[in-house]
Amino acid sequence: xxxxxxxxxxxxxxxxxGAAFAADDSKENKAHKGFNHMDxxxxxxxxxxxxxxxxQLLAKWKQADTNNDDxxxxxxxxKVMAVKDANTVKEKVTxxxxxxxxxxxxxxxxPR
Numbered sequence: 358x359x360x361x362x363x364x365x366x367x368x369x370x371x372x373x374x375g376a377a378f379a380a381d382d383s384k385e386n387k388a389h390k391g392f393n394h395m396d397x398x399x400x401x402x403x404x405x406x407x408x409x410x411x412x413q414l415l416a417k418w419k420q421a422d423t424n425n426d427d428x429x430x431x432x433x434x435x436k437v438m439a440v441k442d443a444n445t446v447k448e449k450v451t452x453x454x455x456x457x458x459x460x461x462x463x464x465x466x467x468p469r
Contacts, residue, residue: 392434402428413441 393399395407408414408429414421414437421429421437429437448454 392431402430403434404428 392403395403395411397407403414405415405418405427408418414429414434417437418429421433423433423436444454
């Protein structure tokens, strides 16, 4: 049951955080492809080949593939993206990167 709560919490966080950068028109977000777009055969799992266009996901592949079956399911993907989204939100709210966050932004602050 604890696992189900974690999955639900991760999915809720991902949905809640999505609005934080919905209006963000950076190259990084334009280049980002969502799960459905990458899942070419619509089987609910991503292979490395399907995820080839998402460098951030490939960089966190071992972290995302929690059961080491060499595919990333929608739940596994959402868990990783929820952490990324939370770090992005924190960075936007505070103006500084979250500790240990790898958001892909430069170290220079952009004036707002």
